Amino acid sequence: MIKGLTKLLAEGVLSGGVLTTDDVHGDYKKLKDRGVEFLHEPQERPYGAEAVLRDDSGDWFSLSQPREGDLDLSKDWA
Numbered sequence: 899m900i901k902g903l904t905k906l907l908a909e910g911v912l913s914g915g916v917l918t919t920d921d922v923h924g925d926y927k928k929l930k931d932r933g934v935e936f937l938h939e940p941q942e943r944p945y946g947a948e949a950v951l952r953d954d955s956g957d958w959f960s961l962s963q964p965r966e967g968d969l970d971l972s973k974d975w976a
Contacts, residue, residue, distance in 0.1 A: 900943045914957035922947045922963035929961075 919925045920938045924950045930936055937950040937958060946965040952958045 914953070914959050916960045916962055919961060919963050922949055922961055925961060942970075943976050944971060944973075 926936065926940050929951065935952045937952060940947045940949040940961075940963075943962075944965075946963045948960050948962045950958055950960055
């Protein structure tokens, strides 16, 4: 089981965790300026905005700013 989870984490299919913030763009800039490796900059999602970072062990985490109110289902997010 652990081997399967490790493979999913390494392939980026499964996240190591989610960190929430009220300023994803500002925190992204601060962390990037300090040398944190990001896989992508903040992007809009149906549930809010999200940037993905990788730690020094290769695990990746979502840095997310939840959307106020309901999910945004007005766009084709696929």
